Amino acid sequence: MTQDNDPIGEAIARLRERAQRQGAAETGSDEAGPRLAIDAERHRLRQLEALLFAAAEPLDIETLQARLPAEAEVEALLAALQADYAERGVRLVEVGGRWRFETAPDLASLLEEVKEEPRRLSDAGLETLAIIAYHQPVTRAEIEEIRGVAVSKGTIDLLFEIGWIRLRGRRRSPGRPVTYGTTDAFLDYFGLSAIGDLPGVADLKAAGLLDSRLPPGFEVPDPGLGLRGEGEDDALDLTGEDAPDFHVDFMEDEEGEDD
Incomplete structure (x- = not known):
């Protein structure tokens, strides 16, 4: 994955730029601002991950935005989380404008369960x-x-x-x-x-x-x-x-x- 296509890198870069503009004035330190902002973003990623895992059905961006802090950039967080799970056993996918976790296609056979449906007697x-x-x-x-x-x-x-x-x-x-x-x-x-x-x-x-x-x-x-x-x-x-x-x-x- 190149740097141009790295959602996590892009999200962090944006955070650094925003933190550099605001961090010094708010924290009085040129280093503390970016570090705190990155920690906050990682915390939002964890919150997003928890919401999607616990959901009984796919969630749209509006629903996620309502559950996360107002300053959270949901689309950027979704892209970062999707990239993080790209090579794992489960992946984050968008279905009809909603987001959910599902089993990686190449591992679907591991979860197949064959059941013999009993025939009901008349x-x-x-x-x-x-x-x-x-x-x-x-x-x-x-x-x-x-x-x-x-x-x-x-x-x-x-x-x-x-x-x-x-x-x-x-x-x-x-x-x-x-x-x-x-x-x-x-x-x-x-x-x-x-x-x-x-x-x-x-x-x-x-x-x-x-x-x-x-x-x-x-x-x-x-x-x-x-x-x-x-x-x-x-x-x-x-x-x-x-x-x-x-x-x-x-x-x-x-x-x-x-x-």
């Missing part, structure tokens, strides 16, 4: 997930029978994509439909140690999720019914007389199939 997705959790292993037809409406492929695909459901096998019935169940990721997300820890009727009522006046015969199924262990696809209890038919699944290793 009401249909939540209902489908709840049915699978409480009735697993359950087929799509059974989900639709419980909900009373068709289940879109997109809803099932989204639950697979999130990682909360998995295939449990095929039903020993005409058409051999696939059945669905929850995953360990589902348990982890909802803070459950086992699927049997899902809330029952009393818990749902206490949380205000169920009307206190339920229809006759209403019950919440036991999500652990018929399961002998967690994470075992073939751990199905086929002996319980009260187990619903859709718990009678089998897990055969078939060519081309993957659980």
Whole structure:
């Protein structure tokens, strides 16, 4: 940077000239005047720096002038501060007539933060997930029978994509439909140690999720019914007389199939 393009040097030179004209008369010393003036200017630079750092939004010259001493030359101070920060990690820039500090462009990659935006489940997705959790292993037809409406492929695909459901096998019935169940990721997300820890009727009522006046015969199924262990696809209890038919699944290793 040449002397002609040195804002700090120019600002100091102007200060020296002004101090030389006024310093001797005001201070009685040819040396004290310039030194005091330079110290005052540096103090204003610090004040300007503090204002810009603390500001929640860019500041215009009028706002800065109102906050600084009346004798402060804001434009000269901004130029000096801008030059001082030119090679630092942050720099002083003018945006639309206002001034602010920002990260140096070549260092922007250091501050990048990648966040995975969670996909919000629709009401249909939540209902489908709840049915699978409480009735697993359950087929799509059974989900639709419980909900009373068709289940879109997109809803099932989204639950697979999130990682909360998995295939449990095929039903020993005409058409051999696939059945669905929850995953360990589902348990982890909802803070459950086992699927049997899902809330029952009393818990749902206490949380205000169920009307206190339920229809006759209403019950919440036991999500652990018929399961002998967690994470075992073939751990199905086929002996319980009260187990619903859709718990009678089998897990055969078939060519081309993957659980």
